[in-house]
Amino acid sequence: MLEEVKAILADSLQLADRTADFTADTPLLGSLPELDSFAVVIVVTALEDHFDFVVDDDEISADTFATLGTLVEFVDGKCQA
Amino acid sequence: MTKTDRGLVHTPFFLQGSAGKLFALHLQSADGAAAEKGVLFFPPFAEEMNKSRRMVSLQARRMAASGYQVLLVDLYGTGDSEGDFEDARWEIWRDDMRSAAGWMAEQGVRSCCLWGLRLGTLLAVEIEAELQSLVNGLLLWQPVLKGETYLTQFLRLRIASEMMTGGVPLTTQKLRDTFGAGEAIEIAGYTLHPDLAKSIDAASADIALTQIAAPVGCFQVTVGGTPNAIAKRLLQAREAGGLRTDVEAMPGEQFWQSAEIAVVDELLERSSTWLGSSL
Numbered sequence: 001m002l003e004e005v006k007a008i009l010a011d012s013l014q015l016a017d018r019t020a021d022f023t024a025d026t027p028l029l030g031s032l033p034e035l036d037s038f039a040v041v042i043v044v045t046a047l048e049d050h051f052d053f054v055v056d057d058d059e060i061s062a063d064t065f066a067t068l069g070t071l072v073e074f075v076d077g078k079c080q081a
Numbered sequence: 082m083t084k085t086d087r088g089l090v091h092t093p094f095f096l097q098g099s100a101g102k103l104f105a106l107h108l109q110s111a112d113g114a115a116a117e118k119g120v121l122f123f124p125p126f127a128e129e130m131n132k133s134r135r136m137v138s139l140q141a142r143r144m145a146a147s148g149y150q151v152l153l154v155d156l157y158g159t160g161d162s163e164g165d166f167e168d169a170r171w172e173i174w175r176d177d178m179r180s181a182a183g184w185m186a187e188q189g190v191r192s193c194c195l196w197g198l199r200l201g202t203l204l205a206v207e208i209e210a211e212l213q214s215l216v217n218g219l220l221l222w223q224p225v226l227k228g229e230t231y232l233t234q235f236l237r238l239r240i241a242s243e244m245m246t247g248g249v250p251l252t253t254q255k256l257r258d259t260f261g262a263g264e265a266i267e268i269a270g271y272t273l274h275p276d277l278a279k280s281i282d283a284a285s286a287d288i289a290l291t292q293i294a295a296p297v298g299c300f301q302v303t304v305g306g307t308p309n310a311i312a313k314r315l316l317q318a319r320e321a322g323g324l325r326t327d328v329e330a331m332p333g334e335q336f337w338q339s340a341e342i343a344v345v346d347e348l349l350e351r352s353s354t355w356l357g358s359s360l
Contacts, residue, residue: 011304014339034340037241038269042338044241045234049309057252060240 001079005047005072012046013039024069029062040065053078085111089145096154096184098177100170101163104155105181107188108145118360119150119190120220121182123201126235126281127166127271129337130159133198136336136344140196143353150190154181167265167272171204171280178204182212192360194218199337200225203284209293218359219297220352223337226311228284238269257282291318296325298355302345306332327355 002024010019013034028035035043043065044055055078064074083092088111095102109116122137124130141151155162157177158169185193193215197205202224209216225231236253243251259266260275267273290297297319299312308316308330319326329351334343 008304012335014334014341014343037238037245039340040241040244041234041237042335044237046304046335049311050304052310057237057240057254058250060237060244061250062244 001076002068002072004050005075006068008046008050009043009068009071012042022068024067024072026068028067028071029065035065047075047078051075051079053081088112089142096177096181098157098162098173098180100157100168100173100177103157103163103177103181104161105184106141106153108141108151108153110145110148115189116148116150117189117191118148119152119185119188119193120144120196120356121178121185121193122151122153123178123195123197123205124154124156124159125199125201125337126231127159128269129199132339132342133337135342136348137198139344140349140352143349144356147353147357149194149356150185150188152181152185154178165272167274170274170277171284174204175207178208179211182208182215186215190215192217194220194356194360196220196222197224198222200228200231200281202226203228203281203286206286206289206293207284209295210289213294216295218295218356219293220356220359221297221299222348222352223301223335224286224299224311224315226286226290226315228281232278232281235268235273239266242269287314287318290315291322291324294324296327296359298327298329298352298359300348300352300355301328301330302333302335302348303330304332306330329355 006019006022048055090109090111092107094105096105145151157173158164158166195205202221233253236256240251260278263275265272265274299315301308301312303309308328312328316326316328331347333345336343
């Protein structure tokens with residue numbers, strides 16, 4: 001799951017191989033310059049398309065995008081719902 | 082002013098639209114008489130068009146070089162056309178694209194492909210019903226089939242921007258309520274009029290696509306290069322009626338929304354091949 005989310009991040013934000021060293025603890029929001037509001041929406045939409053779930057408005061929060069780990073946890077939760 | 086470049090004739094001009102003049106670019110091969118086959122482009126929404134200009138221009142040149150008349154139009158309130166984005170309405174766009182199709186028929190086009198990118202799909206599908214005798218194909222790039230889903234994604238830009246600045250948490254429902262009250266909302270630099278928002282919300286290609294007899298080519302650029310749920314739904318809807326539908330997916334940069342302007346060569350090549358096999 002971590003690898004899949006990483007691939008989607010890399011793809012939708014054009015990070016190429018920069019995500020190679022990303023771990024669950026890698027901070028995203030505020031640390032990744034590419035991750036502006038526009039990019040957040042792109043990532044959310046890409047996740048929806050890829051995993052076929054629907055993200056609710058209140059789930060688009062700073063907590064979800066804090067680290068790669070929190071994002072993976074979020075995706076995990078949505079897939080099991 | 083007509084310009085000839087590498088065997089192609091580019092003619093920029095203003096097309097009279099229902100609410101103002103529209104900037105249009107007509108491309109055709111420099112050799113011989115006007116082609117009877119044409120392609121009319123239906124633009125995507127807001128910033129997606131700016132991101133896509135390079136891809137659209139590259140594809141249009143390829144088509145023209147293969148002997149098609151190609152027409153690119155900036156929708157009212159966008160690009161170099163008259164009007165502010167705030168003044169744009171779905172009905173104006175629809176009437177204007179109908180005029181654009183009429184203009185192509187005047188240039189001798191007898192068989193036309195409607196080429197829609199993203200939200201442009203919904204406009205193309207609405208017009209197809211009235212132009213059946215002219216239309217012999219729909220080329221869809223990363224099609225949006227439900228306006229409601231698309232508007233939600235667009236409204237999220239505003240939610241995400243509030244999230245970044247630590248503003249009051251918004252919801253897409255709250256934003257829709259604002260439209261409901263007749264107020265415009267500025268999102269990512271575009272002022273969206275409530276009437277346009279409501280029209281987008283209501284637009285859907287689901288029923289129309291089960292009825293369009295012309296071949297439909299659905300092209301997607303996805304993570305992993307496999308068709309997503311939208312393509313599968315489209316295929317299912319048309320399969321029942323035995324209508325020709327070609328779904329092609331490939332990996333690549335999502336050029337209509339990528340931070341840097343991106344080009345997907347494979348999409349250009351495969352679209353040209355599909356067009357040649359369809360009309």
